[in-house]
Amino acid sequence: MPSPQSLPFGGELLPTDGSALFIPEFLTPQDADNAFEELLSTTPWEQRQLYMYGKFVDEPRWSTWHSDGVTYTYSGITRTPTPWTPTLLGIKSMCETQTDHVFNAVLVNLYRNGNDHLSWHADDEASNGPEPVIASISLGAERKFELRHNETGEVVDVMLSHGSLLVMSGLSQKCWMHRIPKSPRVSDPRINLTYRYVYHDE
Ligand SMILES: O=C(O)CCC(=O)C(=O)O
Numbered sequence: 001m002p003s004p005q006s007l008p009f010g011g012e013l014l015p016t017d018g019s020a021l022f023i024p025e026f027l028t029p030q031d032a033d034n035a036f037e038e039l040l041s042t043t044p045w046e047q048r049q050l051y052m053y054g055k056f057v058d059e060p061r062w063s064t065w066h067s068d069g070v071t072y073t074y075s076g077i078t079r080t081p082t083p084w085t086p087t088l089l090g091i092k093s094m095c096e097t098q099t100d101h102v103f104n105a106v107l108v109n110l111y112r113n114g115n116d117h118l119s120w121h122a123d124d125e126a127s128n129g130p131e132p133v134i135a136s137i138s139l140g141a142e143r144k145f146e147l148r149h150n151e152t153g154e155v156v157d158v159m160l161s162h163g164s165l166l167v168m169s170g171l172s173q174k175c176w177m178h179r180i181p182k183s184p185r186v187s188d189p190r191i192n193l194t195y196r197y198v199y200h201d202e
């Protein structure tokens with residue numbers, strides 16, 4: 001198994017139990033720059049709160065949820081949809097062609113700087129289906145992404161670069177957790193788009 005640093009041209013990150021396929025430069029640098037600038041300045045960012053250990057705390061990032069009408073519930077929060085934009089739909093269509101899957105929602109995350117982060121979790125809510133395909137686009141500052149196997153504890157990591165695509169599929173949500181750790185030296189913002197297919201929970 002090569003270390004992620006030896007995969008500058010992309011490839012499969014997981015040695016077993018699912019897939020996490022990394023495709024750097026999925027978007028051209030120009031398209032990635034344009035999408036980043038537009039999303040940063042026009043997205044109606046929401047600062048959500050999580051209920052943890054008996055109190056409400058701010059999520060350490062900003063986000064929005066865009067979908068064909070489906071809501072999304074995770075960590076006790078229900079996200080109601082914000083309308084799609086041409087840019088989000090254009091990138092969705094590119095992800096659909098690449099993965100041969102249809103997506104009906106995207107969670108857009110803004111990590112304002114290296115203090116913003118996302119803790120260990122799996123996107124394993126029932127509404128995602130049993131083996132979800134998740135297409136994850138990175139824009140802006142490069143951040144480390146880690147995956148940890150639930151049983152062996154093995155960790156693999158990759159630097160998610162501007163314009164890259166990471167496709168998680170198969171058993172990756174059942175057998176692995178993933179996170180964006182804090183990176184105190186990073187001062188610039190990063191935007192992440194995770195395209196999903198979400199089933200109505202009613
Ligand atoms: O920011 C990322 O690259 C990961 C986002 C993620 O895992 C999520 O939104 O569930």
Ligand SMILES: [Mn+2]
Nearest residue numbers: 121122123178
């Ligand atoms: Mn996730």
